Amino acid sequence: MNRIEIEVLSSRAALSAFVRAWRQANAGRKATPRLAFGSIAELFSAVSEKRLELIRHVATNEGLQIRPLARALERNYKNVHTDVQALIELGLLEKDARGGLHAPFDEIVIRAGLRKAA
Numbered sequence: 001m002n003r004i005e006i007e008v009l010s011s012r013a014a015l016s017a018f019v020r021a022w023r024q025a026n027a028g029r030k031a032t033p034r035l036a037f038g039s040i041a042e043l044f045s046a047v048s049e050k051r052l053e054l055i056r057h058v059a060t061n062e063g064l065q066i067r068p069l070a071r072a073l074e075r076n077y078k079n080v081h082t083d084v085q086a087l088i089e090l091g092l093l094e095k096d097a098r099g100g101l102h103a104p105f106d107e108i109v110i111r112a113g114l115r116k117a118a
Contacts, residue, residue, distance in 0.1 A: 003109060
């Protein structure tokens with residue numbers, strides 16, 4: 001299963017995660033793709049409920065273009081276009097040469113700790 005992990009991390013924890021991923025890559029091991037945000041508010045702003053719904057719809061209807069996607073979700077074209085562009089920038093969606101959308105992951109794992117690490 002192809003998955004991505006999305007986390008809320010402090011700057012120090014994000015740097016440590018980057019170093020671990022770098023070492024894994026240098027050792028030839030495949031690392032799980034990750035996105036990190038500095039706060040839960042940043043995460044929810046970038047990956048909102050509407051955007052998750054959009055990703056789910058694309059994952060089950062690969063190849064849709066933006067206009068049919070907006071109709072299927074019963075949402076405004078401009079808002080869907082904005083969300084699609086943001087999700088492409090995050091790597092959570094991809095667009096093919098014909099403009100069809102694809103979800104590169106089968107699973108998104110979102111993790112946000114409640115307490116600071118000791």
